[in-house]
Amino acid sequence: MERAPERASAAAARPEEANIALELLVHGVGGTTPEDMLGDPRTERITGDDTAAVFRRADDVDAESRPDDYRDRPVPEAYVWCNLTSGNGARALWLLLLPFMVVNLAHWMRPSARGRVRTVRLYGLLVRLAGLSLTVLLVAAACEVALDLTAWQCAGTRACAERHSWLGFLSPEASDSGWWSLPGRRLALAALVPLALTGLLWYLSHRTWSAYESQEPLTRGREPDEDTDRTALGRPGFWYGRRLVARLRAAHTAAGLLTVAAATGLPAARFDHDSGGPTALDALGRLLEAVLLVAAAVVVWVVCRRGRSEHRLDQQLDDHLVRRLPLASLALLALTLLYAAWQRREWTSSGRLPGDATFGALAFVQGLLVIVLGVIAYALHRTHPDRRAVMRGLGGPAVAMLACALGGVMSGGVAQRVADWLDGTRASIPGPPVLLTWQASVIPPLLVLVLLLCGWLGWRTARLARIERATVDRDYQGEPKDSTRSRRIARTRAMATLTDRGPLLVGVVSTATLLLGAGALVGALTTDKTPAEASEPAHAFVQGGAETAQALGSWLIGLGFILFVTWGRRAYKDASARRTIGILWDVGTFWPRAAHPFAPPCYAERAVPDLTWRMASWTKATGGRLVVSGHSQGSVLAAAAAWQLKPSVRKRVALLTYGSPLERLYGRWFPAHFGPAALSALHHDVDCWRNLHRPTDPIGGPVLLPGECGPEVDREALKDPLAYGRTELHPLPAPILGHSDYQADPAFAEERERLLARLRPGLPAPRAQDDPGRSSA
Numbered sequence: 001m002e003r004a005p006e007r008a009s010a011a012a013a014r015p016e017e018a019n020i021a022l023e024l025l026v027h028g029v030g031g032t033t034p035e036d037m038l039g040d041p042r043t044e045r046i047t048g049d050d051t052a053a054v055f056r057r058a059d060d061v062d063a064e065s066r067p068d069d070y071r072d073r074p075v076p077e078a079y080v081w082c083n084l085t086s087g088n089g090a091r092a093l094w095l096l097l098l099p100f101m102v103v104n105l106a107h108w109m110r111p112s113a114r115g116r117v118r119t120v121r122l123y124g125l126l127v128r129l130a131g132l133s134l135t136v137l138l139v140a141a142a143c144e145v146a147l148d149l150t151a152w153q154c155a156g157t158r159a160c161a162e163r164h165s166w167l168g169f170l171s172p173e174a175s176d177s178g179w180w181s182l183p184g185r186r187l188a189l190a191a192l193v194p195l196a197l198t199g200l201l202w203y204l205s206h207r208t209w210s211a212y213e214s215q216e217p218l219t220r221g222r223e224p225d226e227d228t229d230r231t232a233l234g235r236p237g238f239w240y241g242r243r244l245v246a247r248l249r250a251a252h253t254a255a256g257l258l259t260v261a262a263a264t265g266l267p268a269a270r271f272d273h274d275s276g277g278p279t280a281l282d283a284l285g286r287l288l289e290a291v292l293l294v295a296a297a298v299v300v301w302v303v304c305r306r307g308r309s310e311h312r313l314d315q316q317l318d319d320h321l322v323r324r325l326p327l328a329s330l331a332l333l334a335l336t337l338l339y340a341a342w343q344r345r346e347w348t349s350s351g352r353l354p355g356d357a358t359f360g361a362l363a364f365v366q367g368l369l370v371i372v373l374g375v376i377a378y379a380l381h382r383t384h385p386d387r388r389a390v391m392r393g394l395g396g397p398a399v400a401m402l403a404c405a406l407g408g409v410m411s412g413g414v415a416q417r418v419a420d421w422l423d424g425t426r427a428s429i430p431g432p433p434v435l436l437t438w439q440a441s442v443i444p445p446l447l448v449l450v451l452l453l454c455g456w457l458g459w460r461t462a463r464l465a466r467i468e469r470a471t472v473d474r475d476y477q478g479e480p481k482d483s484t485r486s487r488r489i490a491r492t493r494a495m496a497t498l499t500d501r502g503p504l505l506v507g508v509v510s511t512a513t514l515l516l517g518a519g520a521l522v523g524a525l526t527t528d529k530t531p532a533e534a535s536e537p538a539h540a541f542v543q544g545g546a547e548t549a550q551a552l553g554s555w556l557i558g559l560g561f562i563l564f565v566t567w568g569r570r571a572y573k574d575a576s577a578r579r580t581i582g583i584l585w586d587v588g589t590f591w592p593r594a595a596h597p598f599a600p601p602c603y604a605e606r607a608v609p610d611l612t613w614r615m616a617s618w619t620k621a622t623g624g625r626l627v628v629s630g631h632s633q634g635s636v637l638a639a640a641a642a643w644q645l646k647p648s649v650r651k652r653v654a655l656l657t658y659g660s661p662l663e664r665l666y667g668r669w670f671p672a673h674f675g676p677a678a679l680s681a682l683h684h685d686v687d688c689w690r691n692l693h694r695p696t697d698p699i700g701g702p703v704l705l706p707g708e709c710g711p712e713v714d715r716e717a718l719k720d721p722l723a724y725g726r727t728e729l730h731p732l733p734a735p736i737l738g739h740s741d742y743q744a745d746p747a748f749a750e751e752r753e754r755l756l757a758r759l760r761p762g763l764p765a766p767r768a769q770d771d772p773g774r775s776s777a
Contacts, residue, residue, distance in 0.1 A: 020067045021624055022075050022626050023077065025631075025634075026637055027634050029587060029633045030082070031082020034055035040057040040059075042057065044061055052079070054610075055080060056078075096410075100135075102402055102403035103130055103131045104595045105591065107396070107595040110123045111380040111386065120380070121306065134404065136255055141411030143263035145414055145418045146194060149415065151170060152187065153422075156350070157428045157429055161173070182347065198253060201253070202249065204598070217644060231677075232672070234644065239640075240605065241594065245592075249597035251302040251303050252596070253329070258296055258329055265292070265336035352433065363520075363521050367518060373400060377393045391507050395503065395669050398506050401513055413558055413560060417561060434530055440553035440554050440557045449509075472486045493695045496695065496696050531546040590604050604637060604640060608644060611637060615649070619649055619652050625654075626653050626759075632699060636662060639657075642682065642685070654690075659699060661699050679703055687759055689713050690715060691715065694718045694720040718745050721737070722744070
């Protein structure tokens, strides 16, 4: 693959050459190569870098200097952005950040509500607090593994320490009361593990922050005919969250450090308070407790501050806050470690490490935040009801609940596996906190519910497939009927509708998770025993069920975590598996990091400015026609980039979307940004827009704009397969394409030609009421 930035820039700098059209192709999830997009093995990169770039065929690099050669066809360009999400193998480790990504999605799922500024801010505040609780939960889980299970329980128990010789220097018996054998010093040394985890999260966030959020979008002033309130995606600062991510990163890093300090220092302070030891240590312990409380309040205050500044480019970083808050927390942690490591000969480790109530408090706070968030979301939805919004506006709270559940499962899974590894029989050490065992015990009934729901969905899909067979026969009238072929087409169409059942699955699972989690919390707090121990006085059937749920839940949570880690390891080595994970990130990391700074970075903060700059610079240099062809997620990027253009430039752009999730996924799950009002405004602002979709596509669908706008945008559903049986044009059986290869359908070239015919060099032509390119969908 060659590069030709100099020739391309020189060719594009000739404003006199205006009678030329450009087709900018934007690929979808999973990515592809420029050779496949352009249909030519010889391509050259004309602008961009190794991460994201625009390519042309080698023969088209100087197309602007030869406009006569392109009077009957556009100049094709390909914007390749797949390396933003699925580039190197190390990005497979982003799987561990999945709860953070999910809670960040919940921030953008709020219902659409104009004039409710304070309520909208409260919604964002609650999601940010839920994200903060997930950071504390992750670091607390690392503290539970390193400090409690390893340094406190196993190293403090002779039988456990003898089974693990590497803990010998921490064991009082094995080391003959060596220097590191004191409980406080063991805790101080083990604190390096969660400290390293916090440092790793800070490093990853800072590194991706420099690569993604630092890409400035196209700056512009507001024009008289512009109304950016119809969707926030048109605001100048929407794709520039550099200041917010830096501020949240400082707060979450400080929260992680303070969690480590509390896990290390509070047990020592508790001993000093109860033992009647030296007055100086007791006073120092109380002072550290007060400082930790004040520091925690400062972190919460930073998170509660107003979030994003989208109406302008906010380039002024809070240098004092971003730098001093983590450094102050690190200094406080160092003092706490020194305090905990101070010699206390009477202090011995027994039972679990004091502070198990942390997990109960986190579970209670997360459940309360989700409930309040649901009330706020429902109130916003009632202000401006949207019948297409998932779960009547409760999609955000439901997804936030799933994020908290994922965090709990990952935390509990690590603790359970380490406890089994240290002492599988649980005969010498107490093991992890009781709440984690209760949470593991509710997984089997939750899985049973999910399996029942999946079975019901499977039955509905099979029933729909039988109904679809009649539709298939009508769509291919006059063809010799083949029952096997008809069943396959009908089954593919029915399977594609499962995407629309996603809200039901998410709603049921999140509600069941909330109820079961509340039951687990109550059971752990009221009994302070594991489910098996708490059910001993009950009937034998109840006791057997509790023991089975506890054992099976512990096994399942461990298996799930192991599969999670091995999948990430496989993706690190296997390019095909890494591509699959890249598809997940393509969908999940489109949105800026507004709720959690440790979430995987937002690739759109690089891709959208890239597309905006390319469209604006090309139209300014040539005055030519421009069609943006976006497939799947590429159509979402194309729409977001079009909203960032000046209205005068936007009128020179035509959109051709295919396999697009703009309404089916984004419009339903993110109604405040891709609802009917926003998509209708986009249709009005661009010169023209056509959308292609198939009934066999599980991702893309019609845009479904209200009124006459619907047929103007949506072409009637394309046939898939193109031919039912063998024909002269298709002598071999035509494949069922589903979500791929829309360009293979003749309708693609037809719609592209109609869009180009509508556009004119310079100022756009007025909309024609009898445009032949509009079909009645």
